[in-house]
Amino acid sequence: MTKKKAAILGSSGMIGQRFAQMLYDHPYFDVVALCASDRSNGRTLADVWKLSDVELCDELAGRRIQGTAVGDLAREGVEVVFSGLPSDVAGEVEDGCAEEGMAVFSNASSHRMDPDTPILVPEINHQHMEAIGIQRERRRKGGFVVNNANCSVTGLAVGLKPLVDAFGILDFNVATYQALSGAGYPGVPSVDIQGNILPYISKEEEKMNAEGRKILGSFGEGRFSNSPVSILASCTRVNVRDGHLEAVFAKGSDMPDESAVASAFEGFSSRPQELALPTAPEKPIIVRPEPDRPQPLLDSLAGSPDRARGMAVTVGRIRTSSDSLRFFLLVHNTIRGGAGGSVLNAELAHREGIL
């Protein structure tokens, strides 16, 4: 099988580096261009590498970063683009690629709320790919943009999906403990976070509700309809390298007991698992029975096959009463909640014949 030619945008950033790592030796995609701003032009991946949890193999280390010129990518025959661009520049560049007929899988928030652009989390809403058809109609050459969700909401939405489906729970509070890598590079100054918690992340709480309702909603008759779910979040930054922890609370009547909740999590499986996509976790949700898990340090290991290399969401400490439910949830923010989300989306699109 011939691999599709792919490019990575924002290669010098934290998400771009994850794309490079996850797409190395990928069965469907062949990365022919690592793009970044002109400042990084000519530098190698080794020069900018910031990931400490996986090895930068010698082969990747020497790859050169080039500037970001859409025309060049078109000339090189790039068909698939993975975008780790900052949201303030992503919109225009991604549109440029899509207009040239490329399929753009983006981590940026620029297009997430567009009416014909899905926020795709394949285990939840693979049906939303239908919107791509609508979007293609307005693009000149059949290109399109598909987004992965915000890092915090990705993990949360995966965790909420079986609760909404099995028990009809709709009303959630969530407090987050978000890792440093979620703020990119240079990100959070060390003097602000050392020995501290920052109880504010710009626009994050709003995104969690808005994106969560779109992701968990439906697509039909040419448009998205929001889910009635409500997500009230309080978001903080903590001095942890990778892995967003979330304390989830739900209220309601006739709440299921703890084993029913655990079973709903454990039994959850969807289209990526059916297709056995290369990056899909065997189980989207791992339930930890210990009294003190999940922990970012122990449960967001990028290199661990048994932890799905960062693509599974880990839950633990499920506690219920007749009218309440509490649990903790952990998502690797730059893998499942970032680059890995878009890689999975591209794999799904490829296998569903959309690329």
Place this chain on the structure above:
Amino acid sequence: MTKKKAAILGSSGMIGQRFAQMLYDHPYFDVVALCASDRSNGRTLADVWKLSDVELCDELAGRRIQGTAVGDLAREGVEVVFSGLPSDVAGEVEDGCAEEGMAVFSNASSHRMDPDTPILVPEINHQHMEAIGIQRERRRKGGFVVNNANCSVTGLAVGLKPLVDAFGILDFNVATYQALSGAGYPGVPSVDIQGNILPYISKEEEKMNAEGRKILGSFGEGRFSNSPVSILASCTRVNVRDGHLEAVFAKGSDMPDESAVASAFEGFSSRPQELALPTAPEKPIIVRPEPDRPQPLLDSLAGSPDRARGMAVTVGRIRTSSDSLRFFLLVHNTIRGGAGGSVLNAELAHREGIL
């Protein structure tokens, strides 16, 4: 005015050291004995000192720690005891002191749920001191035990009191971010917490509900009646030195708007402020208007008069909708939520003529 002779139990621990710092040169109490386990017998306060946010002045530094012998304290004429003992040994020793006629102000949880022992947070429930009369009847020589609350619930209860009173809100979720000093010494191993969050603190979530309901409840006809308030907590340990941060969520109908909530917090004042007790904060609750406060590093300064030397609770990021309320709250866990709570209790008892 003659000062009352006082002793500190558990002087070598984090709470005991706070007692020593806060009672130094106190207008009502004269610390004549620093007690700890035999292991610390003969050591100086300087030898065991772990507080990095306030100076150990030279005079305190040289004070010797002695063993814990109730008989010796009685012979020395000790009338008031401040207990920073670990809860597994506190109960018996504190009973011993009370049976010798001493007034015991304790940070330990041993007696908190006793039917004639108040968990006293003077701004909330100074009327609960009435229970002391009942308790004295069963003690031989008029001694008694009064507890301060668990560190996390102290801050929370102070924050909830004006909301319960002004708006009748009763249903709360809370996620905590609790500091290392709350686990005592040696406490949390560094390899467990460095770059990590621990989503579990033994018995903490249960205490928050049980103690909160007792504190916010009433005392009448010789017994305590719980408040109908519900506190569902998810507690974590974070790599912060001092200051427990809490994300508070409430649901209800006809929620007040943000300025009404802020006014209720700011206008809150009670008996300790009327009496201008030496350790009482001028305002029990400080409202921060900034978008990113309170922060443990900036808002739990033990040495800052403008921050009430750790005795005020700081709130911020108040967000409301018609049916929800969210805010963050910060309490200095070893001052307001620990030793300082008991010092304030003893000051109140003294001024109310109970000592």
Place this chain on the structure above:
Amino acid sequence: MTKKKAAILGSSGMIGQRFAQMLYDHPYFDVVALCASDRSNGRTLADVWKLSDVELCDELAGRRIQGTAVGDLAREGVEVVFSGLPSDVAGEVEDGCAEEGMAVFSNASSHRMDPDTPILVPEINHQHMEAIGIQRERRRKGGFVVNNANCSVTGLAVGLKPLVDAFGILDFNVATYQALSGAGYPGVPSVDIQGNILPYISKEEEKMNAEGRKILGSFGEGRFSNSPVSILASCTRVNVRDGHLEAVFAKGSDMPDESAVASAFEGFSSRPQELALPTAPEKPIIVRPEPDRPQPLLDSLAGSPDRARGMAVTVGRIRTSSDSLRFFLLVHNTIRGGAGGSVLNAELAHREGIL
């Protein structure tokens, strides 16, 4: 006594904030202008405050920051300038102030190696103030620039001075453990330093030798002569908030024993102590006898009178053999090694009649 009108340059930075804190209510100087770049123009000190170890009192909190216009300062009658500017812009602005007749006390490195500009550490080389006379001749209106030393070399030079004088030791190796605040704000990205050590600080090792030789040298016949001392440094950044720790090694023959070294440190005193300058530590060097001190967390307390409010250098773990000497040294990098150094210099200049 009328106070001199003073201005602070770089008020929004870590060093500028220390100047504001240390000059608050100062007996000699009255800060009439807090200057910074236009970006901070109109903001208050509270808006930019990053110091977590001392309180920003309400009076300072509301002070407004203005742009940096030398002409405005001259019109306001500013006589003394404290510069916390970054070194890449400091040179020109400081020259501008000096040409207008102001006395500039600077933390920036721009003029440190100028042939008529002292790097003043009053306990070591108060005689170097003689160079000011030379410098004034080339300035139009009698203004001048005096520098404090690099943060790491300040502490080291204070520690080396008694060893050079009493024992003739000249040959030193030093490994540093430098705090985050030394890199300014935003400074070191948290993802680079969390759980890590950075074994490189640009130009720092060269400065330690060059500045050390100038500071410990002499001034005579109109020029500086370097000391023959050799300082070979290896500098690292560590995840500590304030306080540079240094491991010092010396080789030589007939080394003094440990008590002789301790006595030389403890007996060290100089002109600032004679004059009892307001910011001078009672003892420039504090010797800690414990086996595990000095520690940044415990020995660089800005608010502690017994620790000289960050102005003393702390040494410990003195170990000697016949041909070797080892000890650890700690300096508060933004106080003694930064703003406090220049405040002390200005106090000395004032008392010596140079202002």
Place this chain on the structure above:
Amino acid sequence: MTKKKAAILGSSGMIGQRFAQMLYDHPYFDVVALCASDRSNGRTLADVWKLSDVELCDELAGRRIQGTAVGDLAREGVEVVFSGLPSDVAGEVEDGCAEEGMAVFSNASSHRMDPDTPILVPEINHQHMEAIGIQRERRRKGGFVVNNANCSVTGLAVGLKPLVDAFGILDFNVATYQALSGAGYPGVPSVDIQGNILPYISKEEEKMNAEGRKILGSFGEGRFSNSPVSILASCTRVNVRDGHLEAVFAKGSDMPDESAVASAFEGFSSRPQELALPTAPEKPIIVRPEPDRPQPLLDSLAGSPDRARGMAVTVGRIRTSSDSLRFFLLVHNTIRGGAGGSVLNAELAHREGIL
């Protein structure tokens, strides 16, 4: 080839866990017993696991820990013992195993200075295995003990060996930055090290000189002769998870230039490389050319083949003058400087026919 039956002592500790990880699926050894104190008896490896940088695979996770009974090990036919015991109990238990004829490869310091027991670092002193013959004479059944070196000195000695051999440099100062895992579990309390440096590690500085001189010395005529090398160390604990960083200084005349030093490091190779032992790094010393390496976070990756899975020593920042040499060195303290050292020793012994 039949594998030798092996046991791990101290399986619940940080070093014991490394042994378990490194010996999993090992070509020479088959771990049949995981021993620890009675407190851990019956627990699984998963219950005690503290390593966050490598996966605990499901197969290892379920392995049960048993008590430490030498007789049981003998009955089970254990021939090789890997000891991660604390030094205060190791001596006796290791003697017990050796007296039963077992070959003990130990990380404990108990027997390191024994006159017939080698501190083996195969790249440096594989000839020291000759001492095993002497030792066997006094043991009843041909058993023996071989030690790996202290974690800090292992890395240092590997780095010094080519400098001593090629250039005759003998006089070294070294300042260390030692990771938390070197203190075992629970190890360093978090409140002591968070935002701090501890400038003292009990007995560490003495060990570095004494062990370094033995390791770099010779064995002949039945006894060890120390190397004339001098290692003056100042040791600190830093808030880093894994990887001891060391700042090395040397004085002398006619020092080699930087490229000669780098060549000596890079060309270094010895017996383990000749034999291509399973755990031997391809190159014992990796030279990093970047201005800011080695860093613990980036250069002590247990899971990285290109970084020799923690078995190579990494050096960088080589700086020389005519009479001085400085560089930084990094060693993974629980791999090369701990369990991995003993695994390599056992592999060498096996291939040299001593087992």
